[in-house]
Amino acid sequence: xxxxAAASAEEDxxxxxxxxxxxxxxxxxxxxxxxxxxxxxxxxCAKETPQETAIKLMDEGRREWARGLMRSxxxxxxxxxxxxxxxxxxxxxxxxxx
Numbered sequence: 001x002x003x004x005a006a007a008s009a010e011e012d013x014x015x016x017x018x019x020x021x022x023x024x025x026x027x028x029x030x031x032x033x034x035x036x037x038x039x040x041x042x043x044x045c046a047k048e049t050p051q052e053t054a055i056k057l058m059d060e061g062r063r064e065w066a067r068g069l070m071r072s073x074x075x076x077x078x079x080x081x082x083x084x085x086x087x088x089x090x091x092x093x094x095x096x097x098x
Contacts, residue, residue, distance in 0.1 A: 013045035017054050021061025022081060029065070030078035037086050 016038065023036055036042065046054060068077050 013049050014053075014057050016042060016045050017049065017057035018061040018064065021058030022065050023061070023085070024058065025062040025065040026078060026081040029069075029074065030082070032078070032082065034082065034085075 020036060020038075020042055023034075026032070027034055049057075065077070065081075068080075072080075
């Protein structure tokens, strides 16, 4: 079972790097101070993925941002990208404590 979960995480890493690249571009373009909520997962993916491959995947995410921006407006893109992010781990823990 554990091996299956590890294999699944490795398979998800390319998509995660693309989403992270999209997030980084949105953060920069929208001028938002936000932390990526899945950084623990990204660190695990970074250990398994060659740097050159990770950079290419993140660039694909940035290109996805550019394509979306051509079809939409900056405000809409900012709203869309940040709305799709899962809540940060510390925020989820704080909401449970209340």
